[in-house]
Amino acid sequence: MTKRAFSAFKPTGHLxxxxxxxxxxxxxxxxxxxDCVYAVADLHALTVKHDPGRLRARTLEAATLLLACGxxxxxxxxQSRVPAxxxxxxxxxxxxYFGEMRRMIQFKxxxxxxxxxxxxxxxYPALMAADILLHRADLVPVGEDQxxxxxxxxxxxxxxxxxxxxxxxxxxxxxxxxxxxxxDLTTPTAKMGKSDGSDAGTIYLLDSPADIRxxxxxxxxxxxxxxxxxxxxxxxxxxxxxxxxxxxxxxVASLAFPSYGALKRETAEAVVETLRPIRERHAxxxxxxAEPARRLxxxxxxxxxxxxxxxxxxxxxxxxx
Numbered sequence: 001m002t003k004r005a006f007s008a009f010k011p012t013g014h015l016x017x018x019x020x021x022x023x024x025x026x027x028x029x030x031x032x033x034x035d036c037v038y039a040v041a042d043l044h045a046l047t048v049k050h051d052p053g054r055l056r057a058r059t060l061e062a063a064t065l066l067l068a069c070g071x072x073x074x075x076x077x078x079q080s081r082v083p084a085x086x087x088x089x090x091x092x093x094x095x096x097y098f099g100e101m102r103r104m105i106q107f108k109x110x111x112x113x114x115x116x117x118x119x120x121x122x123x124y125p126a127l128m129a130a131d132i133l134l135h136r137a138d139l140v141p142v143g144e145d146q147x148x149x150x151x152x153x154x155x156x157x158x159x160x161x162x163x164x165x166x167x168x169x170x171x172x173x174x175x176x177x178x179x180x181x182x183x184d185l186t187t188p189t190a191k192m193g194k195s196d197g198s199d200a201g202t203i204y205l206l207d208s209p210a211d212i213r214x215x216x217x218x219x220x221x222x223x224x225x226x227x228x229x230x231x232x233x234x235x236x237x238x239x240x241x242x243x244x245x246x247x248x249x250x251x252v253a254s255l256a257f258p259s260y261g262a263l264k265r266e267t268a269e270a271v272v273e274t275l276r277p278i279r280e281r282h283a284x285x286x287x288x289x290a291e292p293a294r295r296l297x298x299x300x301x302x303x304x305x306x307x308x309x310x311x312x313x314x315x316x317x318x319x320x321x
Contacts, residue, residue, distance in 0.1 A: 005034040006137035006171075008041040008079065008128075011058040012050075015065050017203040017271065018182035018192035020278075021246050026141060028070040036074035037135050037303070038066060043080050044128070047121040048110070064292045065205055068281035075306075077299030079131065084304065084311045088130035089123075091318055095160050096126050096152075105148055129153035134307045136169040147173055164317035167310075180246045185219040188235040206279060209272045216240070216268040227257040240267045247274040 007027060009019070030036055042059045059078055066076055079085050101107065101122050111117045132140055132153050140150050150173035157168040182192045186201030193202070201219075203212055221236040229252045231238040240263055245252040247270035257263040285292050315321075 003138040005139040006037045008039040010041045010044045011062040014204045021180040031073045039079045041079045081300035082303045089127040092126040133168045167317045183239040188239045213268045221260045
């Protein structure tokens with residue numbers, strides 16, 4: 001029987017090359033072997049201070065980009081358009097313990113850097129668990145930084161099943177094959193991020209070819225002149241070699257260059273060509289705003305329909321009418 005996979009993308013910033021190579025491309029490949037569901041998790045973005053207009057714009061941009069990247073064989077929708085996410089989140093909050101929520105690493109790190117900590121920052125792992133359990137997902141593709149959330153999801157599913165009867169599928173965290181870890185171009189020891197990375201060190205999926213070339217040509221390299229893949233000693237050069245290898249489909253070991261400049265020029269062109277069809281497809285979809293809106297509404301309707309029986313079972317199990 002075909003397994004179901006679920007993943008979500010939080011629209012806290014513009015999607016980046018790191019998102020593409022590390023998460024979206026593996027997600028596109030996963031469509032060949034699993035029934036895939038992908039949500040734009042706009043409700044997760046409410047856990048910190050935000051601008052409402054910017055959030056709406058980035059949510060639509062992210063959803064349109066997911067379609068442009070090739071996730072059109074999956075169920076794609078915006079999380080907030082399916083109320084079952086928040087209803088199930090409350091049932092899971094009523095199953096979770098304060099101590100285990102407080103121990104979540106991301107909560108501790110983010111709360112330490114904020115003067116005013118929203119309650120939703122503490123409880124949003126229950127919403128993340130609801131996202132996964134709502135679809136009876138078997139597989140959850142995640143990076144190491146999200147593994148703890150999947151473990152909490154498993155704990156909540158097992159606890160709910162034990163207390164109230166078998167209701168949820170217990171998911172498994174998986175690391176997609178060939179997922180690349182892309183680092184910031186100006187700080188190659190830090191991950192390229194859509195919300196906390198530097199603009200100069202981050203390549204966005206909708207950057208122009210000129211911007212891409214400029215950022216890569218100004219990328220931080222390392223001391224010496226030898227071009228070799230050695231993340232410990234040469235993080236800057238290694239990052240560029242990783243980008244070139246993934247974008248060109250060539251093994252890192254086969255890449256040889258006489259200088260950093262030559263490496264940067266070839267890497268820039270490979271990245272430009274990788275992003276070109278995505279930008280073109282995004283432009284096509286955006287030219288008629290009604291089309292992506294129609295697709296997202298259809299996706300939300302399909303998500304609501306296919307999860308209705310699970311929500312009915314969860315309500316019945318926990319004892320609400």
